[in-house]
Amino acid sequence: MNSFNKYLIIFSFILFVYICYPNLIKAQNIDLSISPPLVEVMIQPGKEVKHSFTITNNGSPSAITPKLFYFDPQGDTGRVEITNRPAPDWIIFNSSPFALDTASTKSVELTFSPPSDASETDHLLSLVFETTETADITDRNVSAYKTQIASNILITISKDGLPKKSASIVSFWAPKIIDSTFGSIEYKLLLENNGNFIWKPEGKIIINQKNQLQLAPQNIASGHKRAINCLQAEEVVVCKQEKPFIGINRAVLSFSPQGNQTVYNAQTTTLAFPFTIVGVLTLLLLLTTYINKYHSVKSR
Amino acid sequence: MKKIALIFVLLTISIYVLKHTRLSFAQERIESNNFRIQFPNFNSGAGIPTSDNYDLTGTLGQGIAGEYSSTGYRVKAGFEYIRTIIPFSFSVSDIQKNFGTLSPNSFSSTSSTLTVSAGGAGGYQVTASENTPLSTNGGVDTIPDTTCNSGTCTETTAAVWNSTSTYGFGYNMSGDDVPAGFSDSTYFKQFADRSNSEAPQIVMSSVEAGDERVATITYKVNVSNTQAAGVYRNIIQFTAVPAY
Numbered sequence: 001m002n003s004f005n006k007y008l009i010i011f012s013f014i015l016f017v018y019i020c021y022p023n024l025i026k027a028q029n030i031d032l033s034i035s036p037p038l039v040e041v042m043i044q045p046g047k048e049v050k051h052s053f054t055i056t057n058n059g060s061p062s063a064i065t066p067k068l069f070y071f072d073p074q075g076d077t078g079r080v081e082i083t084n085r086p087a088p089d090w091i092i093f094n095s096s097p098f099a100l101d102t103a104s105t106k107s108v109e110l111t112f113s114p115p116s117d118a119s120e121t122d123h124l125l126s127l128v129f130e131t132t133e134t135a136d137i138t139d140r141n142v143s144a145y146k147t148q149i150a151s152n153i154l155i156t157i158s159k160d161g162l163p164k165k166s167a168s169i170v171s172f173w174a175p176k177i178i179d180s181t182f183g184s185i186e187y188k189l190l191l192e193n194n195g196n197f198i199w200k201p202e203g204k205i206i207i208n209q210k211n212q213l214q215l216a217p218q219n220i221a222s223g224h225k226r227a228i229n230c231l232q233a234e235e236v237v238v239c240k241q242e243k244p245f246i247g248i249n250r251a252v253l254s255f256s257p258q259g260n261q262t263v264y265n266a267q268t269t270t271l272a273f274p275f276t277i278v279g280v281l282t283l284l285l286l287l288t289t290y291i292n293k294y295h296s297v298k299s300r
Numbered sequence: 301m302k303k304i305a306l307i308f309v310l311l312t313i314s315i316y317v318l319k320h321t322r323l324s325f326a327q328e329r330i331e332s333n334n335f336r337i338q339f340p341n342f343n344s345g346a347g348i349p350t351s352d353n354y355d356l357t358g359t360l361g362q363g364i365a366g367e368y369s370s371t372g373y374r375v376k377a378g379f380e381y382i383r384t385i386i387p388f389s390f391s392v393s394d395i396q397k398n399f400g401t402l403s404p405n406s407f408s409s410t411s412s413t414l415t416v417s418a419g420g421a422g423g424y425q426v427t428a429s430e431n432t433p434l435s436t437n438g439g440v441d442t443i444p445d446t447t448c449n450s451g452t453c454t455e456t457t458a459a460v461w462n463s464t465s466t467y468g469f470g471y472n473m474s475g476d477d478v479p480a481g482f483s484d485s486t487y488f489k490q491f492a493d494r495s496n497s498e499a500p501q502i503v504m505s506s507v508e509a510g511d512e513r514v515a516t517i518t519y520k521v522n523v524s525n526t527q528a529a530g531v532y533r534n535i536i537q538f539t540a541v542p543a544y
Contacts, residue, residue: 008306012312015312028394028395029391029392029393029394029395030390030391030392030394030395031389031390031391031392032389032390032391033387033388033389033390033417034387034388034389035385035386035387035388036377036378036385036387037378037379037385037386037387037388037418037542038377038378038379038542038544039375039376039377040375040376040377041373041374041375041376042368042373042374042375043372043373043374044368044372044373046372047371047372047373048372048373049372049373049375051375051377054387056387058391059391060395071541071544073544077423077507077543078422078423078507078543078544079423079425079505079543080425080541080542080543080544081499082539082541112373124544126541128539133395133396133535134395134396139531140398140399140400140531141398141399141400141401141402141408141434141521141531141532141533142396142397142398142399142533143396143397143399143430143434143519143533143534143535143536144395144396144533144534144535144536145392145394145395145396145397145412145535145536145537145538146535146536146537146538147390147392147537147538147539147540148537148538148539148540148541149388149389149390149539149540149541150539150540150541150542151388151542152541152542152544154544160368160369161368161369161374200380216381216422217380217381218422219544221544227507229422231381234381234382234383235509236381236422236508236509
């Protein structure tokens with residue numbers, strides 16, 4: 001057998017093993033995904049609803065334990081700090097650890113059944129799936145990993161499905177002057193939920209009564225603020241007016257907490273002027289004038 | 301022999317193609333230019349996009365007060381502004397880090413890769429903490445958390461650590477969505493120590509949805525001549541959670 005055939009056979013064997021048994025070659029790793037990443041539940045006291053979450057393991061086989069804790073909103077960007085406070089006992093799920101092999105999924109069902117005398121309030125929770133760190137049986141200096149991946153659950157207990165919502169506009173800001181040659185107008189919006197229940201804004205920023213920027217329906221927890229972005233197709237984007245009109249650009253914000261009739265308004269104005277173009281043209285004009293004067297003086 | 305080898309290669313490639321080809325779209329999305337429906341989301345109200353003329357946000361089949369009164373609940377799964385539910389994913393390239401044999405006044409460094417996909421969320425964060433500093437069995441001896449060259453780095457503040465006469469255990473972050481304090485590869489922090497009630501610290505975060513956001517965490521250990529011999533271990537906990 002010549003060398004070429006030998007190498008071809010070895011390569012083919014390696015390729016075969018890699019394709020058919022990829023886990024033999026991959027290093028051990030942690031690779032988890034959870035779906036859905038967010039669930040919002042509104043429920044009457046005394047009623048019951050179930051919902052399933054799916055955990056997928058694309059890494060090494062792992063022992064996984066589901067846990068449920070309250071979270072506290074942090075800052076104004078929707079960040080979550082998972083606490084040690086356990087979830088209320090009217091949320092039932094199987095919290096026993098389970099083994100999850102590579103490329104496997106498991107559904108965990110939660111049953112929400114607040115008692116009939118449960119008070120109307122929000123419960124902000126994170127469903128956490130936690131791996132167990134590997135036991136090292138050899139004498140090595142190691143840091144072992146334990147990983148948690150979470151999904152957030154927003155529960156509102158409401159008797160009539162119409163919890164009272166209250167909002168305030170902390171700030172609606174845009175630059176006062178911009179150079180319209182290159183610039184765009186970026187709008188920054190900070191809203192506060194000063195009511196007792198979580199809500200998301202529904203509304204728009206309308207610029208010069210023509211262009212519309214749709215607000216992203218991002219949740220704001222009771223007693224917290226959130227910087228609200230805009231929505232373009234399915235993407236959350238910065239609220240921005242590209243190519244503003246030369247002159248005064250008047251932006252009117254108008255929104256309501258979802259499901260609420262009260263409309264909140266604010267407005268701001270921005271002067272857009274092509275400073276750069278005007279500056280360059282002025283400079284050219286002055287230069288031309290100077291050159292002409294110089295030539296006429298010289299020719300005398 | 302050459303023929304046999306070539307047949308073997310072709311067979312292998314065929315198996316690969318068959319393995320990765322989806323023959324049935326029964327559970328897949330149905331979509332056109334104007335709409336997209338994914339069956340697993342249909343009854344859960346994954347959210348419907350809005351248009352200039354009307355707003356279709358709300359749960360499917362349960363959006364009116366009358367239905368709420370009769371069923372007693374309303375459930376929305378996923379983010380309202382995204383038609384399909386996109387899972388939230390987090391991966392770490394290893395299950396543990398081995399620092400090898402620790403020699404006095406000599407850094408031992410090793411890295412892992414963290415990857416986050418938060419395509420369905422308006423942001424995410426990953427925090428890290430340690431259960432204890434690196435310790436021998438029973439916590440008899442400890443490698444303390446580093447305070448860096450100037451003694452100023454903590455679990456919240458990064459500082460330069462490149463002096464081999466400064467001892468301890470710390471980490472550096474680089475790549476996507478890492479905290480600003482890690483100015484370059486010489487900046488390190490301690491891990492938040494949960495045995496000391498220190499709050500886990502953010503190692504990756506973003507306010508935007510993102511796919512395959514990748515960061516590298518680099519660990520560094522340095523011990524003095526007086527460090528007791530032994531096997532030192534701890535547990536690093538990563539917590540990945542999307543924005544709400």
